Amino acid sequence: AQSVSQHNHHVILSEAASLELGCNYSYGGTVNLFWYVQYPGQHLQLLLKYFSGDPLVKGIKGFEAEFIKSKFSFNLRKPSVQWSDTAEYFCAVIGGGFKTIFGAGTRLFVKA
Amino acid sequence: GAGVSQSPRYKVTKRGQDVALRCDPISGHVSLYWYRQALGQGPEFLTYFNYEAQQDKSGLPNDRFSAERPEGSISTLTIQRTEQRDSAMYRCASSLATQETQYFGPGTRLLVL
Numbered sequence: 001a002q003s004v005s006q007h008n009h010h011v012i013l014s015e016a017a018s019l020e021l022g023c024n025y026s027y028g029g030t031v032n033l034f035w036y037v038q039y040p041g042q043h044l045q046l047l048l049k050y051f052s053g054d055p056l057v058k059g060i061k062g063f064e065a066e067f068i069k070s071k072f073s074f075n076l077r078k079p080s081v082q083w084s085d086t087a088e089y090f091c092a093v094i095g096g097g098f099k100t101i102f103g104a105g106t107r108l109f110v111k112a
Numbered sequence: 113g114a115g116v117s118q119s120p121r122y123k124v125t126k127r128g129q130d131v132a133l134r135c136d137p138i139s140g141h142v143s144l145y146w147y148r149q150a151l152g153q154g155p156e157f158l159t160y161f162n163y164e165a166q167q168d169k170s171g172l173p174n175d176r177f178s179a180e181r182p183e184g185s186i187s188t189l190t191i192q193r194t195e196q197r198d199s200a201m202y203r204c205a206s207s208l209a210t211q212e213t214q215y216f217g218p219g220t221r222l223l224v225l
Binding site for chain 2: 004006009032034036043044045046049090092094097098099100101102103104105
């Protein structure tokens with residue numbers, strides 16, 4: 001069965017620190033990969049996605065993610081976080097069907 | 113409307129009662145998904161519609177759960193004979209097509225007493 005693993009459940013950073021959130025998935029075929037974010041009091045919304053092509057994708061608010069097929073990974077990065085990046089981040093995978101499989105999420109708290 | 117809407121936003125019910133949760137997707141979106149999210153977890157897939165056709169219901173936990181989308185727009189998730197373990201956030205999302213970006217509604221928080 002497909003699964004998505006997010007390595008960190010809680011991350012606390014100071015402003016201007018660099019961020020990397022890990023995401024690994026289990027599925028051997030072609031995948032579509034997503035990072036969604038939920039800011040406090042708001043809906044889940046798309047941060048970035050990878051379908052094909054350049055494995056380094058850029059999203060909103062300075063976020064980027066790199067698809068490494070050999071490692072089944074799609075880690076999210078941002079060079080310098082801001083207090084407004086405090087949110088919960090979800091990695092998601094669609095592979096070979098309609099089901100979207102989400103990871104358990106990572107709660108990021110950025111100290112001002 | 114501009115986004116996906118869900119109603120009610122909050123529902124408190126007694127064990128054994130039936131509940132119906134509504135999702136109104138973005139106009140023109142073909143695909144509609146239902147998820148359940150427990151505290152501290154990510155959204156868990158329940159079912160998927162392409163237009164009015166329910167193409168995957170493998171995530172529905174048991175036969176007390178059902179969903180429909182009769183005209184290919186609004187969808188209803190029904191839980192019969194609710195149990196305390198059904199308490200969760202129920203999320204709906206829609207997308208232009210299968211495997212495309214999903215747009216989520218605000219969710220319905222269900223509490224079964």
